[in-house]
Amino acid sequence: MKALKATPAWQALLDERASIEARSIAGLFDDDPQRFEAFSIELDGLLLDYSKQPLTRATRDALLTLAEARDVAGQRDRMLAGESINTSEGRAALHTALRVPDGAAGWADAATTRAVASARRQMHEMADAVRTQCRTGATGEPIEHVINIGIGGSDLGPRLVLEALAPIADGPAVHFVANLDGVELERTLARCNPARTLVLVVSKSFGTAETMANAHEVMAWLRRRVPADDVLEQQVIPITANLDRVRALGLDPAAALPMWDWVGGRYSLWSAVGLAIMMGIGPAGFDALLGGAHGMDRHFAEAPPASNMPLMLGLVSVLNGTLLGRRSQAVVPYTERLGRLCAYLQQLVMESNGKSVDREGGAIEQPTAAAIWGQTGTPGQHAFFQALHQGTDIVPVDFIGVARPVAGEHGDPLELTANLFAQSQALMLGRAEAGIDAARRCPGNRPSNTLLLDSLTPARLGALIALYEHRTFVEAAIWGINAFDQFGVELGKGLARDLKPLIAGGQAADGVDGSTAGLVGCYRRWRR
Numbered sequence: 094m095k096a097l098k099a100t101p102a103w104q105a106l107l108d109e110r111a112s113i114e115a116r117s118i119a120g121l122f123d124d125d126p127q128r129f130e131a132f133s134i135e136l137d138g139l140l141l142d143y144s145k146q147p148l149t150r151a152t153r154d155a156l157l158t159l160a161e162a163r164d165v166a167g168q169r170d171r172m173l174a175g176e177s178i179n180t181s182e183g184r185a186a187l188h189t190a191l192r193v194p195d196g197a198a199g200w201a202d203a204a205t206t207r208a209v210a211s212a213r214r215q216m217h218e219m220a221d222a223v224r225t226q227c228r229t230g231a232t233g234e235p236i237e238h239v240i241n242i243g244i245g246g247s248d249l250g251p252r253l254v255l256e257a258l259a260p261i262a263d264g265p266a267v268h269f270v271a272n273l274d275g276v277e278l279e280r281t282l283a284r285c286n287p288a289r290t291l292v293l294v295v296s297k298s299f300g301t302a303e304t305m306a307n308a309h310e311v312m313a314w315l316r317r318r319v320p321a322d323d324v325l326e327q328q329v330i331p332i333t334a335n336l337d338r339v340r341a342l343g344l345d346p347a348a349a350l351p352m353w354d355w356v357g358g359r360y361s362l363w364s365a366v367g368l369a370i371m372m373g374i375g376p377a378g379f380d381a382l383l384g385g386a387h388g389m390d391r392h393f394a395e396a397p398p399a400s401n402m403p404l405m406l407g408l409v410s411v412l413n414g415t416l417l418g419r420r421s422q423a424v425v426p427y428t429e430r431l432g433r434l435c436a437y438l439q440q441l442v443m444e445s446n447g448k449s450v451d452r453e454g455g456a457i458e459q460p461t462a463a464a465i466w467g468q469t470g471t472p473g474q475h476a477f478f479q480a481l482h483q484g485t486d487i488v489p490v491d492f493i494g495v496a497r498p499v500a501g502e503h504g505d506p507l508e509l510t511a512n513l514f515a516q517s518q519a520l521m522l523g524r525a526e527a528g529i530d531a532a533r534r535c536p537g538n539r540p541s542n543t544l545l546l547d548s549l550t551p552a553r554l555g556a557l558i559a560l561y562e563h564r565t566f567v568e569a570a571i572w573g574i575n576a577f578d579q580f581g582v583e584l585g586k587g588l589a590r591d592l593k594p595l596i597a598g599g600q601a602a603d604g605v606d607g608s609t610a611g612l613v614g615c616y617r618r619w620r621r
């Protein structure tokens with residue numbers, strides 16, 4: 094694929110850049126009374142309002158021409174068809190096949206469909222057995238706690254979903270342990286009765302240092318505390334693509350649930366990696382999550398470009414991040430239930446698209462993934478919103494709101510929604526009435542999207558997550574990069590392995606850079 098800058102459609106947008114920057118977003122509403130209708134997309138209880146972006150209809154057409162020139166639709170179709178689009182690793186990226194309802198044809202080849210259906214059946218049986226107490230701990234006690242041990246994609250998705258859907262959780266309490274520092278592990282073990290605890294060791298590679306260290310600790314805890322020889326067989330379930338390493342850890346590969354190389358870690362919550370979700374909310378809830386995501390997949394595959402939600406969200410992000418050079422994006426959900434969304438999106442967006450070479454290995458000359466950050470509103474309003482309103486950097490914001498609160502939950506939805514809408518309004522309108530002093534002036538004309546959900550159900554959440562997955566894909570397609578590898582993360586993992594003997598003190602710091610040698614020296618001095 095040729096470089097973005099060599100694409101005439103990109104050149105046309107570059108020519109328009111100054112006028113886009115100078116454009117008054119609020120003024121666009123005066124020019125076009127139908128602006129909200131024209132610049133919003135609604136799909137099954139999910140609304141994307143991108144009318145507060147500096148887009149005219151002509152600029153949108155220019156972005157759509159760019160999408161055509163970069164063959165976004167063709168790249169999408171190749172992904173959905175299971176072609177080897179992860180070229181550096183020679184793999185498909187078929188997470189969409191994981192959420193196809195049983196029996197629906199045309200989304201993956203027969204072998205893949207069979208593998209997905211069989212894994213889903215295994216998950217259903219296992220979750221049902223635990224939730225109905227047919228499957229017990231090794232000493233016959235019911236399972237009341239599930240510990241999910243995993244990190245990155247083997248943690249963030251299930252954690253996000255279960256936090257979001259906690260009001261409908263009716264199974265065992267699910268806990269997550271990702272960090273290596275022992276704090277999460279200690280807190281979790283203190284809350285669990287070992288005889289009533291099921292452990293999921295979730296790792297595609299089954300070699301990730303954090304997950305393996307935590308798995309060793311928890312397995313030792315089970316062995317110490319549960320008087321049954323078969324405690325590990327009964328109470329530990331590996332979920333992985335690497336059965337040899339399951340065996341090496343002393344677990345039975347026959348008890349493992351599968352992962353496949355055609356599902357990237359950060360796209361894997363829809364696979365057996367989501368077993369923790371199913372334990373918490375049940376198979377029907379999990380299927381509804383998949384159904385919502387599949388609805389978004391169909392929309393992405395079939396909706397016309399101008400009303401295609403992931404496509405437009407991706408193009409707006411390219412406009413802000415690449416064309417206008419806005420190098421970070423804030424995500425602010427107005428519900429604590431989505432408090433984990435930002436962390437989830439950091440991995441999804443930045444691990445997928447934090448790249449500086451294209452698929453052919455050529456250097457990329459324009460900015461790729463912007464930094465994603467944020468926290469829930471309204472607390473975020475009392476932390477970083479000052480900078481959003483008056484800081485020197487323009488940070489595009491994705492606001493996320495939920496119209497119908499969960500029955501029985503406290504809180505004032507009216508107050509919350511008023512705050513949500515007021516913030517995007519304030520960013521756009523600013524404050525500059527006559528006579529106002531400089532310190533109180535807000536420049537305004539700051540862009541945002543608002544995503545409004547009718548309610549936070551499994552189906553809506555599935556659609557929301559799939560929307561961001563596809564937005565990430567659209568950006569990668571425009572830039573010409575492979576969103577499905579992550580070699581940058583590997584470098585540090587290898588160096589950590591090499592540094593361990595040095596830090597432990599058994600080795601001289603020869604050949605190590607001065608800063609690292611100095612840090613190791615200080616650490617050793619303070620550990621003495």
Ligand SMILES: O=P(O)(O)OC[C@H]1O[C@](O)(CO)[C@@H](O)[C@@H]1O
Nearest residue numbers: 245246247296297298301358582
């Ligand atoms: O599931 P695994 O193999 O333990 O990997 C965990 C995570 O580590 C990474 O490889 C790098 O952070 C992610 O892509 C992945 O989600």
